[in-house]
Amino acid sequence: MQESKAKNIMINRIFKLVLESGLTAKEFARRAGIAGNSITDWKTGRSKPSISALRKIAKAYKVQLEWLTGDCKYKTKQEEFENFTNRTQHNKNERR
Numbered sequence: 001m002q003e004s005k006a007k008n009i010m011i012n013r014i015f016k017l018v019l020e021s022g023l024t025a026k027e028f029a030r031r032a033g034i035a036g037n038s039i040t041d042w043k044t045g046r047s048k049p050s051i052s053a054l055r056k057i058a059k060a061y062k063v064q065l066e067w068l069t070g071d072c073k074y075k076t077k078q079e080e081f082e083n084f085t086n087r088t089q090h091n092k093n094e095r096r
Contacts, residue, residue, distance in 0.1 A: 006069065010049065010068055013068050014049070014057065017063065025043075032060040063076060
């Protein structure tokens with residue numbers, strides 16, 4: 001069950017990036033340096049993304065690998081840093 005949930009998160013996040021990019025799944029994959037049919041195959045369950053493919057997507061589209069795999073809720077390091085900074089500032093203000 002956990003593996004299935006993690007896989008769904010990963011596939012959903014990849015498709016979110018595809019939509020945000022404005023590209024077709026095939027164009028998106030090619031720009032990341034992976035086979036054009038990969039994303040469709042992952043969505044249909046014909047295959048699973050390799051760690052190598054996930055790394056290429058993360059690098060090409062400037063997102064954290066951990067976000068793609070569902071291990072982190074922040075898409076980018078910048079987003080993670082900004083959230084941390086905001087929480088820290090909020091905590092300082094509460095102590096005053």
